[in-house]
Amino acid sequence: xxxxxxxxxxxxxxxxxxxxxxxxxxxxxxxxxxxxxxxxxxxxxxxxxxxxxxxxxxxxxxxxxxxxxxxxxxxxxxxxxxxxxxxxxxxxxxxxxxxxxxxx
Numbered sequence: 001x002x003x004x005x006x007x008x009x010x011x012x013x014x015x016x017x018x019x020x021x022x023x024x025x026x027x028x029x030x031x032x033x034x035x036x037x038x039x040x041x042x043x044x045x046x047x048x049x050x051x052x053x054x055x056x057x058x059x060x061x062x063x064x065x066x067x068x069x070x071x072x073x074x075x076x077x078x079x080x081x082x083x084x085x086x087x088x089x090x091x092x093x094x095x096x097x098x099x100x101x102x103x104x
Contacts, residue, residue: 010066011047016034016102018102045083048060055087057091060091064088
């Protein structure tokens with residue numbers, strides 16, 4: 001399925017203002033806001049956090065599937081899709097992030 005179709009299968013993020021990814025020491029390594037151009041990534045990451053409880057290699061692999069055609073574009077153009085690049089990093093490094101949701 002295409003990314004837009006995948007998004008339709010995921011829970012709504014209307015209740016979220018943002019999502020933060022936290023390193024093992026609790027520091028914020030990334031924030032994804034609920035705004036145009038970022039809401040798709042927020043939808044994917046929030047769904048992964050709900051299913052896996054964190055963003056680890058298993059969650060990242062599913063996330064790459066959900067990003068669909070954007071995953072191939074991210075592979076071809078590193079840096080163009082930072083939220084997808086982060087999933088590649090999680091898989092390659094074996095790292096994991098905990099997630100903090102910010103209500104709207």
